[in-house]
Amino acid sequence: MPSSVSWGVLLLAGLCCLLPGSLAEDPQGDAAQKTDTSHHDQDHPTLNKITPSLAEFGFSLYRQLAHQSNSTNIFFSPVSIATAFAMLSLGTKADTHSEILEGLNFNLTEIPEAQVHEGFQELLRTLNKPDSQLQLTTGNGLFLNKSLKVVDKFLEDVKKLYHSEAFSVNFEDTEEAKKQINNYVEKGTQGKIVDLVKELDGDTVFALVNYIFFKGKWKDKFKAERITIEGFHVDDKTIIKVPMINHLGRFEIHRDKELSSWVLAQHYVGNATAFFILPDPKKMWHLEEKLTYSHPENIQRAFDIRSVSLHFPKLSVSGTYELKRVLRNLGIIKIFSNEADLSGVSQEAPLKLSKAVHVAVLTVDEKGTEATGALHLEEKAWSKYQTIMFNRPFLVVIKDDITNFLLFIGKVVNPTQK
Numbered sequence: 001m002p003s004s005v006s007w008g009v010l011l012l013a014g015l016c017c018l019l020p021g022s023l024a025e026d027p028q029g030d031a032a033q034k035t036d037t038s039h040h041d042q043d044h045p046t047l048n049k050i051t052p053s054l055a056e057f058g059f060s061l062y063r064q065l066a067h068q069s070n071s072t073n074i075f076f077s078p079v080s081i082a083t084a085f086a087m088l089s090l091g092t093k094a095d096t097h098s099e100i101l102e103g104l105n106f107n108l109t110e111i112p113e114a115q116v117h118e119g120f121q122e123l124l125r126t127l128n129k130p131d132s133q134l135q136l137t138t139g140n141g142l143f144l145n146k147s148l149k150v151v152d153k154f155l156e157d158v159k160k161l162y163h164s165e166a167f168s169v170n171f172e173d174t175e176e177a178k179k180q181i182n183n184y185v186e187k188g189t190q191g192k193i194v195d196l197v198k199e200l201d202g203d204t205v206f207a208l209v210n211y212i213f214f215k216g217k218w219k220d221k222f223k224a225e226r227i228t229i230e231g232f233h234v235d236d237k238t239i240i241k242v243p244m245i246n247h248l249g250r251f252e253i254h255r256d257k258e259l260s261s262w263v264l265a266q267h268y269v270g271n272a273t274a275f276f277i278l279p280d281p282k283k284m285w286h287l288e289e290k291l292t293y294s295h296p297e298n299i300q301r302a303f304d305i306r307s308v309s310l311h312f313p314k315l316s317v318s319g320t321y322e323l324k325r326v327l328r329n330l331g332i333i334k335i336f337s338n339e340a341d342l343s344g345v346s347q348e349a350p351l352k353l354s355k356a357v358h359v360a361v362l363t364v365d366e367k368g369t370e371a372t373g374a375l376h377l378e379e380k381a382w383s384k385y386q387t388i389m390f391n392r393p394f395l396v397v398i399k400d401d402i403t404n405f406l407l408f409i410g411k412v413v414n415p416t417q418k
Contacts, residue, residue, distance in 0.1 A: 050119035055293035075410035091345030
């Protein structure tokens with residue numbers, strides 16, 4: 001095969017996040033419902049070393065996406081994207097190699113590269129534990145052209161460290177190759193992500209796919225609810241009508257003065273927590289600039305159990321991202337160019353990353369909770385509670401309580417925007 005040709009490498013990071021059908025009320029009203037993760041620290045020493053770096057990578061990536069547009073929803077998985085690129089880095093060398101690891105926010109003078117990959121190995125092992133009460137699974141797939149001779153060490157490392165499966169594909173038959181990749185992702189996400197690959201370049205010889213499937217149940221069901229049509233302030237000039245899920249009860253709420261925001265925490269059965277962060281009017285920019293890795297953990301320790309009349313929109317948002325532009329802004333450049341060094345994958349001909357695609361889905365609704373009789377509540381009963389209305393753009397952060405990894409980060413600008 002001619003060495004003057006750069007073959008295409010396709011990286012696909014897809015996730016599906018299904019939030020449960022209701023926001024939960026915490027009827028216990030005590031600290032027993034809060035998850036104490038401190039005792040997990042000694043159980044995951046290597047994992048703990050990479051957690052802060054990847055969290056900051058997630059927020060840096062979020063800020064890049066937010067700067068591209070302030071009028072669209074954002075939702076993505078830092079874990080999915082970072083895992084895919086860390087796995088790919090095993091086959092890179094020279095500047096291509098260092099750019100990826102530094103772009104993921106790793107300082108290799110402080111943490112050896114071997115520990116980075118061991119940390120991901122530990123992460124995937126923890127997230128995929130079969131006895132987990134959460135429906136949380138991850139998968140990594142390598143789709144290799146039948147004619148491509150792959151370096152044995154690369155195959156061994158990605159299988160050992162990233163639990164990756166390898167598949168032989170005829171990329172010359174683009175339709176059949178698309179079908180094979182899409183079927184793999186559709187099966188892994190229980191049918192929630194279909195047709196992840198829309199098209200394949202004719203020179204593609206290698207596709208790397210990462211997916212995360214997440215479906216959780218709230219720990220506690222609420223006792224009362226009603227659905228009302230209310231205004232959602234997309235921006236200063238735009239108000240749309242959306243169905244609002246109304247909850248009356250006691251919730252974990254925190255007023256964060258530093259972020260100028262209200263924060264609502266919702267715990268899942270298992271070990272995960274969702275934070276819904278509602279900034280004060282005209283303070284979204286402030287929240288986006290200030291939010292760091294330490295905030296979710298600090299906020300979790302500061303929650304109060306409060307009586308609240310909560311208004312939260314039904315929503316289903318998704319994001320599809322071609323990551324080349326945003327990752328270049330984070331310093332990951334050469335992998336996408338003809339100067340890419342992927343000789344650790346194959347030494348037959350130059351390879352470059354032709355495309356990196358990430359797909360994400362978020363759903364919140366009241367499914368299964370309508371038979372509560374709450375429509376008969378009197379207005380004066382609701383008026384006795386402090387009212388918190390998620391009727392303007394807000395952030396959502398979902399983290400795994402065992403690993404402290406940020407599974408998902410997003411912003412809801414318009415609940416009706418698909």
